């Protein structure tokens with residue numbers, strides 16, 4: 220393959236797992252004379268999503284599970300904005316900053332990795348009352364929200380309002396949903412010791428899963444072990460059940476049951492980022508970019524993709540149609556191959572294929588509890604929980620972040636859990652607006 224003119228303009232859409240690790244690989248191996256690397260990302264940081272449940276539970280400081288992009292990508296240009304369109308025929312992307320006019324950026328090589336978004340279903344009331352669990356904002360919100368619900372339950376005289384405040388519903392039993400629920404319930408159970416008048420039996424935690432099992436990433440045995448552990452901890456796991464409606468905060472399930480809930484968390488899967496529809500790149504029937512095993516997008520030249528938004532063949536499986544699932548494990552490893560192949564394209568070398576056998580999953584079910592299945596070896600309880608922590612801290616980008624997360628865990632072991640509710644964070648301007656006379660004080664009649 221012929222080398223590109225230098226410096227080659229490499230543009231990376233998205234600064235998550237694939238985007239950040241690819242940029243790190245490129246800045247390490249490509250001199251400024253060989254390439255100009257630009258990363259366009261709406262947030263100024265990369266989020267380490269597997270730690271979101273621990274951040275929500277307060278075991279890890281939320282600031283420590285994000286990596287500031289400008290700090291680590293010193294040889295790249297980081298643009299804080301969203302790519303709203305890609306016109307590969309002209310080799311330009313349109314960038315929309317958080318405020319002001321959009322503008323175009325040109326490129327010679329394009330890496331597309333804007334990840335996925337929550338896959339919502341048209342369920343009445345879901346958009347109004349539900350919240351996802353994919354961002355650091357959602358994790359912080361849920362922590363404060365759950366603690367505020369306990370405060371409300373302890374302070375209201377209305378039994379219906381109290382019951383509603385103490386009912387927490389999670390829809391979707393993948394690892395994100397199970398971990399988020401288990402960690403938040405663990406935190407809420409602990410917080411009850413400082414919430415007089417509210418008992419463990421007053422809280423209701425419901426996990427709704429449409430399939431006949433949870434956590435498809437682990438074996439059936441480990442999945443039913445997880446259900447048993449959750450049930451033991453008073454989590455009501457409903458398998459083969461769908462959410463039919465959430466209008467007005469009234470939860471209606473396909474098994475006929477109805478109840479009110481103040482909290483509805485939607486973790487029922489992801490779909491490729493819909494921004495990809497605003498491009499002239501080919502898409503498969505699930506909206507992902509169809510890729511060859513060398514991570515180039517099929518049917519076009521000069522475009523690479525990986526991660527949740529890409530349909531990448533899984534060469535470790537016998538089935539020739541098998542694709543890599545959406546996981547951090549694939550995303551990190553794909554970004555290594557991707558960076559190597561971009562460098563080969565810049566210098567005119569050959570591209571290599573991505574091949575990785577999925578190693579398995581580790582999941583935390585709250586402090587000292589977990590499940591893990593690594594290369595077929597099944598682990599449970601404290602050992603699995605320890606594996607979960609060891610694995611993820613080893614994967615956490617940058618030495619600085621690893622040390623900070625370890626320091627958070629050490630502090631949490633030495634001191635008691637911090638369960639202060641910062642509900643004010645959800646609406647920081649309320650008091651100021653009241654002072655300015657723009658907002659009425661709540662009725663206390």
Ligand SMILES: Cc1cc2nc3c(=O)[nH]c(=O)nc-3n(C[C@H](O)[C@H](O)[C@H](O)COP(=O)(O)OP(=O)(O)OC[C@H]3O[C@@H](n4cnc5c(N)ncnc54)[C@H](O)[C@@H]3O)c2cc1C
Pocket residue numbers: 232233234235236237238259260261262264265266268269270271272300301302303332333334335352353354394395492494525526527528545546547548549550581
């Ligand atoms: C709560 C939770 C727990 C998880 N736990 C695990 C786990 O234990 N193990 C595991 O293997 N996987 C886990 N995952 C999945 C894993 O995090 C994802 O598969 C991985 O992040 C995918 O990497 P990515 O680079 O494709 O997407 P992301 O890491 O999501 O990065 C995409 C980036 O693109 C940016 N972006 C979006 N739109 C645009 C746009 N228009 N223009 C520019 N940039 C854009 C986003 O802001 C984001 O930073 C978990 C996910 C969640 C939500």
